[in-house]
Amino acid sequence: MAGDRERCLAAGMDDYLSKPVPREDMEMMLRRYAAAAAGPAGPAAPADVEHPESGRIDRSTLLRAVDNDGSILEELARLFEGQAFGQIVELRAAIEAGDAEAVRRLGHALKGGLATLYAREASALAHEVEEAGRSGNPERARRVLPQLEAEVRAIPDELFELARTVAAEDA
Amino acid sequence: MKVVLADDDKVVVQMISAGLKKRGIEIIPAFDAMQAVMATMKSAPDAVIMDLNMPGGTGVEAVRRIKGSTKTGVIPIVAITGSATEEARRSALDLGAVECLEKPIDLDALAALLQRLTGAD
Numbered sequence: 386m387a388g389d390r391e392r393c394l395a396a397g398m399d400d401y402l403s404k405p406v407p408r409e410d411m412e413m414m415l416r417r418y419a420a421a422a423a424g425p426a427g428p429a430a431p432a433d434v435e436h437p438e439s440g441r442i443d444r445s446t447l448l449r450a451v452d453n454d455g456s457i458l459e460e461l462a463r464l465f466e467g468q469a470f471g472q473i474v475e476l477r478a479a480i481e482a483g484d485a486e487a488v489r490r491l492g493h494a495l496k497g498g499l500a501t502l503y504a505r506e507a508s509a510l511a512h513e514v515e516e517a518g519r520s521g522n523p524e525r526a527r528r529v530l531p532q533l534e535a536e537v538r539a540i541p542d543e544l545f546e547l548a549r550t551v552a553a554e555d556a
Numbered sequence: 557m558k559v560v561l562a563d564d565d566k567v568v569v570q571m572i573s574a575g576l577k578k579r580g581i582e583i584i585p586a587f588d589a590m591q592a593v594m595a596t597m598k599s600a601p602d603a604v605i606m607d608l609n610m611p612g613g614t615g616v617e618a619v620r621r622i623k624g625s626t627k628t629g630v631i632p633i634v635a636i637t638g639s640a641t642e643e644a645r646r647s648a649l650d651l652g653a654v655e656c657l658e659k660p661i662d663l664d665a666l667a668a669l670l671q672r673l674t675g676a677d
Contacts (some may be wrong), residue, residue, distance in 0.1 A: 450575060450663055457574045464566040493609055497638040498567040500659040512639070 390545070413474045413534075441536060441543055443503035448551065450503070455548035455555070461502065462544035469498055469537050473530075476514065480527050488526050489518025495537070502544070507536035557674055558582045558599065562592030562618065563607035563636065568659065572605065575663035581670060589614030593621050596628050602674040604633045605666075608648055608656075616651060623652035632673040636661060 393401040402410055451457040472495050479487035492515030499508040510533040517525035559576065561583050563569050573583040584599055586592040589610055596604055604622060608615040619635070622628045635648035635656040648656040655669060 450571065450660075452575070452578050454574070454578075457570070460570055460574075461567055464570050468566055490611075493638050494565065497563075497565045497607075497609070497659050500638065501565070501568045501571050501661070503660055515639070 390542075410470045410474075413470050413477075441504060441506065441539060442547070443505055444547060447503045448547070453551055453555075455551040458544050458548035458551065462541040462548070465498055465502065465544070466541040469495060469540075473534050473537055476526070477530065479518075480523050480530065483523055485518045485521045485523045487518070488523040489515050492516070492518055492526065495533070499537075499540075502540065504536065504540055507533060507540065510536065557603070557670065558584065558601045559670060560584045560586055560592060560595045560599065560601045560604045562586040562589065562595075562605065562610070562615065564588055564610045565607070568607070568636075568661075572661060572663065572666070576667060576670075579663070579667040581667065589618035592618045596622050596631065597625070600628075601631060603670050604631055606633055606635055606653070608635050608637045608644065616647070619648075619651045619653060634666070634669065634673075 389403065390401040400414055402414065447458075451461070472491050476488065476491040476495070479491060492511050492513070496508050496511035496515060499511050510529050513529045514526040514533065517523055517529070557580070559581055561569060561572055561576075562585075563572075564587055566587070569585050569587065573585060576583055584595050584601060586595045592604070592606060592615075595601075606615050606619055608619070610618075615635075619633055622631065622633060629652075633653045635651075635653040636659060637644050637648070637656060638659050645656040654673060657666065
């Protein structure tokens with residue numbers, strides 16, 4: 386629930402997962418925080434949702450596509466969270482395994498969802514991953530992964546926030 | 557108008573479904589190639605929107621099956637893909653798709669294309 390997430394974050398927690406927690410979501414979250422704690426080489430810190438004009442999502446185009454419907458945005462956020470977090474976990478494993486075809490496939494899969502949400506930079510990063518796999522050089526995807534992961538992780542919250550903004554405007 | 561929409565990406569299905577519903581088009585969602593073929597056989601839609609990059613190239617296989625059946629062969633298919641390279645576009649058209657669109661899909665353009673293909677107002 387979006388409300389639960391807000392209450393948890395407001396209470397000072399760093400993050401939130403709702404039950405039943407998919408194993409891969411938990412794993413990805415723990416890895417991310419472990420990497421962040423390990424030092425500056427780790428992925429970016431959790432998204433700062435206090436900057437609505439993050440440039441992460443082309444908001445005006447997205448809002449036009451969903452006809453300013455906040456409930457659609459919320460549904461998109463849930464669906465994206467449900468599939469993209471798992472794809473990131475799979476991607477990491479594919480890079481570790483040096484599996485170029487899996488890297489290509491996962492890069493392509495991530496790109497489809499990200500492009501659909503008009504997350505242009507993240508979509509470009511996913512495209513780089515796809516090309517790294519296609520060219521038989523999955524190791525190249527490793528360089529892109531932290532930034533892609535940070536983007537993917539931040540997008541659901543940004544969509545929820547955008548949904549609230551739209552709902553507030555309608556009220 | 558009734559359209560089967562097949563994509564294994566739930567975000568894409570939700571986005572296109574919501575957009576087309578708002579434009580008065582009924583959507584029958586399918587999340588893999590088998591569902592897409594079954595839904596097309598069963599509900600005789602006015603058109604099919606098919607992601608070509610579902611796992612194992614099964615979107616391509618679904619297009620072949622739909623086009624290969626006398627019952628469903630005349631139904632227009634619009635292919636969608638994450639990267640509409642010239643090669644992807646050509647193979648989609650070779651398979652019998654009428655058009656190949658790249659994500660993100662422009663919903664106004666898609667709705668207009670569907671109207672044109674089905675001769676609806």
